[in-house]
Amino acid sequence: MDPVLDAMLAGSPAGPTAAPFALATVVATWSSAPRGPGARMLVRADGTAVGSLTGGCVEADVHARALEVLGDGVPQLVRYGVSDDAAGAVGLTCGGTVEVLVQRVDDAAVLRAFARRVADGDPAALATVVAHDGGVTGASVAVDPAGLVAGGTGSARLDDALAHDAAALVAAGRTEELTYGADGSRQGAGVRVLVDVAAPPPRMIVAGVTDFAAAVTSLAGFLGYRVTLCDARPAFATRERFPDAHEIVVDRPDRYLAAELAAGRADGRTAVLVLTHDPKFDEPLLEVALGADLAFVGAMGSRRTHADRLDRLRDRGVPPEALARLRSPVGLDLGGRSPRETALSVLAEVVAVRARGTGAPLTATAGPLHHDRRPDEVPRRGYSRRP
Numbered sequence: 001m002d003p004v005l006d007a008m009l010a011g012s013p014a015g016p017t018a019a020p021f022a023l024a025t026v027v028a029t030w031s032s033a034p035r036g037p038g039a040r041m042l043v044r045a046d047g048t049a050v051g052s053l054t055g056g057c058v059e060a061d062v063h064a065r066a067l068e069v070l071g072d073g074v075p076q077l078v079r080y081g082v083s084d085d086a087a088g089a090v091g092l093t094c095g096g097t098v099e100v101l102v103q104r105v106d107d108a109a110v111l112r113a114f115a116r117r118v119a120d121g122d123p124a125a126l127a128t129v130v131a132h133d134g135g136v137t138g139a140s141v142a143v144d145p146a147g148l149v150a151g152g153t154g155s156a157r158l159d160d161a162l163a164h165d166a167a168a169l170v171a172a173g174r175t176e177e178l179t180y181g182a183d184g185s186r187q188g189a190g191v192r193v194l195v196d197v198a199a200p201p202p203r204m205i206v207a208g209v210t211d212f213a214a215a216v217t218s219l220a221g222f223l224g225y226r227v228t229l230c231d232a233r234p235a236f237a238t239r240e241r242f243p244d245a246h247e248i249v250v251d252r253p254d255r256y257l258a259a260e261l262a263a264g265r266a267d268g269r270t271a272v273l274v275l276t277h278d279p280k281f282d283e284p285l286l287e288v289a290l291g292a293d294l295a296f297v298g299a300m301g302s303r304r305t306h307a308d309r310l311d312r313l314r315d316r317g318v319p320p321e322a323l324a325r326l327r328s329p330v331g332l333d334l335g336g337r338s339p340r341e342t343a344l345s346v347l348a349e350v351v352a353v354r355a356r357g358t359g360a361p362l363t364a365t366a367g368p369l370h371h372d373r374r375p376d377e378v379p380r381r382g383y384s385r386r387p
Helices: 059-072 085-090 109-119 156-172 211-222 253-262 279-290 303-315 339-355
Strands: 021-030 040-043 049-051 076-081 097-105 124-132 140-144 147-151 176-181 190-198 203-207 226-231 247-250 271-274 296-299
Touching: 021 059, 021 124, 021 190, 040 059, 049 059, 059 076, 059 097, 109 124, 109 140, 109 147, 109 190, 124 156, 140 156, 147 156, 156 176, 156 190, 203 211, 203 253, 203 279, 211 226, 211 339, 226 253, 253 279, 271 279, 271 339, 279 296, 279 303, 296 339
Parallel strands: 203 226, 203 271, 226 247, 271 296
Antiparallel strands: 021 040, 021 097, 040 049, 076 097, 124 140, 124 190, 140 147, 176 190
């Protein structure tokens, strides 16, 4: 979990952090900023810090500002950009621009309420007032899909609007900045609110009990997926063979996926990887997967295997537009052969598709290093939609 949120909770490795402390939050980004809105750094009264904003670019300057804010209680909204003299001094050489809100937190109840829901795997949002003409900058509320959970902005009308609008963003899984009038009206201007949405991790369903599947389950968990290993053979689908899978299901993968889709537990963020090398398992599963609106469907195999598989899927009635969504042979051309190298290749393509990357070496590309994510994705940290 986010180390700042972890520091809010009893039982965390460092123990809960007591208020007052300074909280620095990335509230907007432009171009190739290292991290997106919602990245946080906490600075305690003794000067120790938890978390990161830009991977090291501006942390020293923000830390100094955080100590100032701890002393006087006055929030600071600071923009760091590559064209600024201050940016070069603090080391923001990535070419992007970030805007950071630094505030003192005297009561951590709202942040703890948000952290508890994130730790429990429940979707939630932390809505923070970034700028307010005549109001309180830094006020925040925690929201879940049902509405307001904790906190307040000092304006009942703004609280009501945020409870509704942030709940909708939680349902959609998007981190965004919203704008309101000073009185909380949706048609006005003067109040900027960052709604930082945390959603449960996306799912990856891995079919197969090969060494390649074991390597994929290990690396996919590291990348933030909740990984389910599914195979119909109980002798091979074991915790000993797949220690890093979050779930091991002994069932026909096609039947399992169909049930998960019907129950709403597999959705547009779910990736399915078919690694069994057995047509009697692969093809029924692919028929189900390609008929659903999933984030990624990939299958391992040689080019000849893929061509033969396509012929059989056509015979099963899978339409051309569905077959076009199948990524096979799955993976990027990295040249590796071992199970771990192959897993890296496979998951590199998953990440590239999710983030709309090309998979090309950065030395062979031009323009921004980071791509805006699609609206249907639910990243832990979104990218600003502001120009």
